[in-house]
Amino acid sequence: MKLRFHQCLFWLVLSCTVLDVTSLEDVLSQSNFDNFLEPLNSKNLFTLKDANGPQVKFSLRKPNQPDDDICYIIPGKPESLSDCTFNSTAKTFLVIHGWTVSGLFESWVAKLVAALYDREQSANVIVVDWLSTAQNHYVIAAQNTKSVGKGIAHFIDWMEETTNIPLENVHLIGYSLGAHVAGFAGSHTSNKVGRITGLDPAGPDFEGVHAHRRLSPDDAHFVDVLHTFTRGSLGLSIGIEQPVGHVDIYPNGGAFQPGCNLRGALEKIANFGILAINDAIKCEHERSIHLFIDSLLNEQEASTAYSCGSSEMFDRGMCLKCHKNSCNTIGYDATKVRKARSVKMFTKTRSSMPFRVYHYQLKIHFSSKINQTKLDPSLSVSLYGTKGEAENLPLNVMEKIAANKTQSFLLVTEKDIGDLLMLKFSWEESTSWSASSLLQMVSSWWSGVSATPSVDVHKIRVRVGETQKKIVLCVKDPKAVSMAQVVTFVKCKDEWRGPSRRKNLKSH
Numbered sequence: 001m002k003l004r005f006h007q008c009l010f011w012l013v014l015s016c017t018v019l020d021v022t023s024l025e026d027v028l029s030q031s032n033f034d035n036f037l038e039p040l041n042s043k044n045l046f047t048l049k050d051a052n053g054p055q056v057k058f059s060l061r062k063p064n065q066p067d068d069d070i071c072y073i074i075p076g077k078p079e080s081l082s083d084c085t086f087n088s089t090a091k092t093f094l095v096i097h098g099w100t101v102s103g104l105f106e107s108w109v110a111k112l113v114a115a116l117y118d119r120e121q122s123a124n125v126i127v128v129d130w131l132s133t134a135q136n137h138y139v140i141a142a143q144n145t146k147s148v149g150k151g152i153a154h155f156i157d158w159m160e161e162t163t164n165i166p167l168e169n170v171h172l173i174g175y176s177l178g179a180h181v182a183g184f185a186g187s188h189t190s191n192k193v194g195r196i197t198g199l200d201p202a203g204p205d206f207e208g209v210h211a212h213r214r215l216s217p218d219d220a221h222f223v224d225v226l227h228t229f230t231r232g233s234l235g236l237s238i239g240i241e242q243p244v245g246h247v248d249i250y251p252n253g254g255a256f257q258p259g260c261n262l263r264g265a266l267e268k269i270a271n272f273g274i275l276a277i278n279d280a281i282k283c284e285h286e287r288s289i290h291l292f293i294d295s296l297l298n299e300q301e302a303s304t305a306y307s308c309g310s311s312e313m314f315d316r317g318m319c320l321k322c323h324k325n326s327c328n329t330i331g332y333d334a335t336k337v338r339k340a341r342s343v344k345m346f347t348k349t350r351s352s353m354p355f356r357v358y359h360y361q362l363k364i365h366f367s368s369k370i371n372q373t374k375l376d377p378s379l380s381v382s383l384y385g386t387k388g389e390a391e392n393l394p395l396n397v398m399e400k401i402a403a404n405k406t407q408s409f410l411l412v413t414e415k416d417i418g419d420l421l422m423l424k425f426s427w428e429e430s431t432s433w434s435a436s437s438l439l440q441m442v443s444s445w446w447s448g449v450s451a452t453p454s455v456d457v458h459k460i461r462v463r464v465g466e467t468q469k470k471i472v473l474c475v476k477d478p479k480a481v482s483m484a485q486v487v488t489f490v491k492c493k494d495e496w497r498g499p500s501r502r503k504n505l506k507s508h
């Protein structure tokens, strides 16, 4: 039973049958991959059909036929390069797919090929076909990533000898298991390739293993990684959780991608079985590819990622300051950072293309004379700028608000509102708060001039991640605050600023 359960887990995405389980959390937390791998390892089930190693084919796709394999480059046959009109002065991309149940290319392959040609018209976009090996039991496919990678390394070495292409122009892009294939390829070429992009590298069998046995920063001059389906607390993750490149970006914390509705699927699992989450899993895992495609197609709407100690700190808006290499662009235009290793970066995204959002940090100091019950309000914020507004954004209050403490919050907007001019706080009635207690609480909050204030907020400091601009906002009309349901903050007038600060703000 246990073994069958695990097999099911591997085949989850496309072919698993209904299981009698209450939630994915239960399924995943019960699992133990070592027990599962043991019998396979000892029986050596992963022998290859072909004594020369797995079959790997290299199809040079064309911009006008991104979906069709019409010309294969064959190592050892230089004429195949000219037959396929290989351009040795242009960039060369190798697109490497992952594990497959169907044995067919998934629809993202053609989309990625088309997007690469959209950005780099004269490039050589080569689709690496290792489908026959990838269409195996997951464990077998995973154990063959090294020999497939070696086959690709041999191909790259041959191309370099034959055409003199600078390897700096070679960029491997691997998805899921294909990311580790790219890593093995990079570590076996005679000279280092320029770049490897890992799109949600596979987790099972690779998490926690030595750098030589997975994608790592040693495999190319620049290794950048997008993690979109990591599931930290469960002991099992379809995408690898640990950083494996020079730059590792975790959009939306690396899980629960907007628009994929994994949370909803997890709730439905009790009624509909494990099939209910197929689409959500595929959506989260593949989101890495679509973020990369977005970066190729929407160069003007590039997303920024911010290095941060943890996803929780990022969610408090504490990591929006860019200095040295602490910020980077997501996807194709990521800046090469060679010295760094294992830098975790975070960003929020929209639910569809273009994925870019604008990040704001709000720093609010709550001052109070008396210690009182900590407040846990639910608030929403509206931002008004020179180009537009973003209204009723929920303010994620992650810890209770306490006296004489500065707290930091993260807000995101989907559109560019330009320079921030005004900010409004408002609250909605909720069942847990009676209207009158809310009114009392909030009115006392903002009452900067009230006779018996309990909590005061004089200023809100705002930092915008995308522009790195800083703004200080003050209560617009302190006298009107006490009974208002909406409190408005505007740019502070000069008298609100200290003399030393004034200089900075003017030169700004």
Ligand SMILES: *[C@@H]1O[C@H](CO)[C@@H](O)[C@H](O)[C@H]1NC(C)=O
Residues within 6 Å of the ligand: 087, 088, 089, 090, 091, 122, 123
């Ligand atoms: C080959 O690539 C180079 C560099 O991108 C480009 O300038 C040139 O036009 C390409 N040649 C052909 C025949 O497409």
Ligand SMILES: *[C@@H]1O[C@H](CO)[C@@H](O)[C@H](O)[C@H]1NC(C)=O
Residues within 6 Å of the ligand: 367, 368, 369, 370, 371, 403, 404
């Ligand atoms: C907060 O700081 C103010 C000014 O320093 C002080 O008067 C007040 O007692 C402090 N409140 C608490 C609860 O410590």
Ligand SMILES: *[C@@H]1O[C@H](CO)[C@@H](O)[C@H](O)[C@H]1NC(C)=O
Residues within 6 Å of the ligand: 369, 370, 371
């Ligand atoms: C407020 O409470 C904290 C602990 O909750 C305490 O350390 C502090 O001394 C208190 N301040 C006043 C002014 O009572």
